[in-house]
Amino acid sequence: MSASPVPTSRALDRRSFIKVSALAGGGLLLGEYLNFSADTAAAQTATADAIVSAVVPADFSPNSFIRITPSGAVSIIAKNPEIGQGMKTTLPMLIAEEMDVPWSSVTVYQGDVNPVYTSAAPGGQSAGGSNGMPNNYLPMRRLGAVARVMMLQAGAQSLKVPVEECTIEKGVVYHKASGKKATYGELATLAATLPVPDVANVPLKDPKDFKIIGTRVTGVDNEKIVTGQPLFGIDVKLPGMLYANYTKCPVFGGRPVSANLDEIRKLPGVKDAFILEGGNGLKPGVAIVADSTWRSINAASKLQVVWDEGANANQNSASFAEQAAAMAKDDAPPPGLPEGTKMCEGVYHFPYLAHATLEPQNCTVMYKDGNAEIWVPTQSPGNARAPGAAQTTVHIMRSGGGFGRRLQNDYTSEAAAIAEKFPGVPVKLTWTREQDFGSDVFRPAAWHFFKGGVSPEGKLLGWNDHFVGGQGAQFQPNFPNGFIPNVNVKNGTVQTGVPSGAWRAPNDNANFWAVHSFFDEMAHAAGRDTYELHMELLATGQNQAFSSARMSGVLKLAAEKGGWGKKLPKGQGQGIAFSFSHRGYVAIVADVTVSKDGKVKVNKMTAGVDVGPVVNLSAAENQVQGGMLDGLSSAWNAKITIDKGRPQQTNFDEYNLLRMPDAAATEVHFIQGDYTIGPTGLGEPALPPSLAAVCNAIYAATGKRIRTLPFGEQDLKWS
């Protein structure tokens, strides 16, 4: 093990936790530190462009999220990880709104993991479950409102007028009667001496006075993204940094017994190679540490490892399917159906999926003087651990995609275990794409064995759904239970040994495809228009999960805007589906054309969406466009199959995602509900209904029902 000390980087010297000494006035502070992070990778490179300087007593910083300098510069902390869902922009918008500052005056910085941020709102500093907006909507606004109230007070004092006669507009306090005014910058130092009001009881703006919330605000990192500035975890560069690769057993749960480590150590640039036994959440594997990423990858390609493949070496997808079918072979139809009931049956199946974040998993760790520092693109920064470190600092890096993959910090544990052997040296672990597929926590495959009954008059009389999931799969249906009688759901599991995890709209994504596809089958069997049947059932039924009225609203909107009910020639079709997922109401109408030789073209997808009021129209629309197309992507050609206890697809030549020519046109329409019912999040909700909308449209076009995903493998020829 070689380890040489490296000079502490400029960024590390300048990063600091700064005691806010100007806050002697009291009040309920969320914390006593203002933690302006070394903002992402930019700060760690020689080309660092923006490192926030320390807060000084002349600055106004009423809490750990806000600073206004005497020059009028406004800094706001984004506490949650940015994974593409837009939170680095949207959460600071909430603060800025209540501060009453123009958005153009605001600079946003990513916060590190810190108790003052973690405790500021439910959900801490995590990104997942479309929870960021509902958890933070009021807490972030209150933080900003504290600043506005104090600025109003400071303005009144400074202008020597009664506070009740003062107003605020765009960062300026006005006394209209006298024509006097003072800017936030001018008031900063005075405001810093005032008592901080109780954040829990601070008055909030009336939504009718919003200037930022509800508008179209573009991402704060856009310019860095389009000019290629360092920003993501994989971009981290620290002086003296070493580069690691970690090779694990291709079979899930296997372990290395021995490897040609002496040979590997002699390769160019290789500093060391060693086996980690694993345990405590660390998977066993072979680590190679080199002086460049390429040399670590190149050395890994020459590894010869004797593996103990363990218990899963014979697991395969074909066997999972047989086990699932055996579990359902004696299923009965829904009980008590009268004579003359028309029976429907359908077996639906969807495969494993990989997350395939385009930025492979990576993490940089440095142990120094018994403490550790972590730079990681993660959805769960609060769970990033460096074992054995007295104190750990976690820098949240922008994530090149999340989709649920980065809720798990397995790669962080690997980087830490490797870096621990190089005290004083930063070590960056980067997974190759193949390793990223091989070590994924997959969206589990599952089966739905449906049996339903329809009366001669076209009423739905019963619905049996025998759900059999691959290990880790879960299913919590919220439709059609409550809307049709005699709904019976049974759960079963196939033990697969395949690691599973949350994948965008977990539990809902393809399960809702199965439900809304079979519902479409039943509607056709009943001789009903699917949309009209939806509306009828929503008007007469209900359940505890969601509001029938709001769901009817998005259905009606999607149907109107999407031109539902067009008469189309064979080969063209429309499909419709809705879902309530992660608090969001979304209905989608899909328009497809299928050529006689079976080639599918999805012409357009039109969404009706209700997540309450929309905070950032640009980000929200982007999430719905992307969610619909990601859903389409997940249904069209993507699949992971398992053989010999490992995934058979390990790169993008075998795992086929949606590309530009197949990207349907998208249209997004919001119902902007009132502020008593939202806003809620949008990372997840638009995905689940897209799959069934498209597959139902394919049925309408061809008469062929898609019961197995991906549909790109189905024969869709018609004549």
Added chain:
Amino acid sequence: MSAFTLNVNGKDRTVDVEAETPLLWVLRDSLELVGTKYGCGIGQCGACTVHVDGQSRRSCGIQVNEVGKAKITTIEGLAKDGKLTALQQAWCDLDVAQCGYCQAGQIMCATALLADKPKPTDADIDTAMERNLCRCATYTRIRQAIHTAAGNAK
């Protein structure tokens, strides 16, 4: 190891690496131009797209010893004197990015497209952009941004 002198973004840069080192990793690790991204390593995703003498190429599939005197342009080399190109500006204004990881490659590919076809049709965009994956599926806005930068009425 051997020394290779590459012309990157108009400047000659010398690196000392193995001859078979992919240009991608020379850019990222040796030259600290990290805007060019690693996505797949096998020329399938387009995240590592750069221009070689003005043509879109996958830097993960070019060995450093193959570059010779070719002029390499990376995403860092598009803006001149801090002024964004029309495409970069359209990408910002239309708020194309979600995670943003693929977008440098998308912009490099689109830049080469507009150099070749200043007023591309949707079919031209399909053909040129097909090899660039966006995992967040921001294709609606990518298409819109290309049309906007091209001045196509939409």
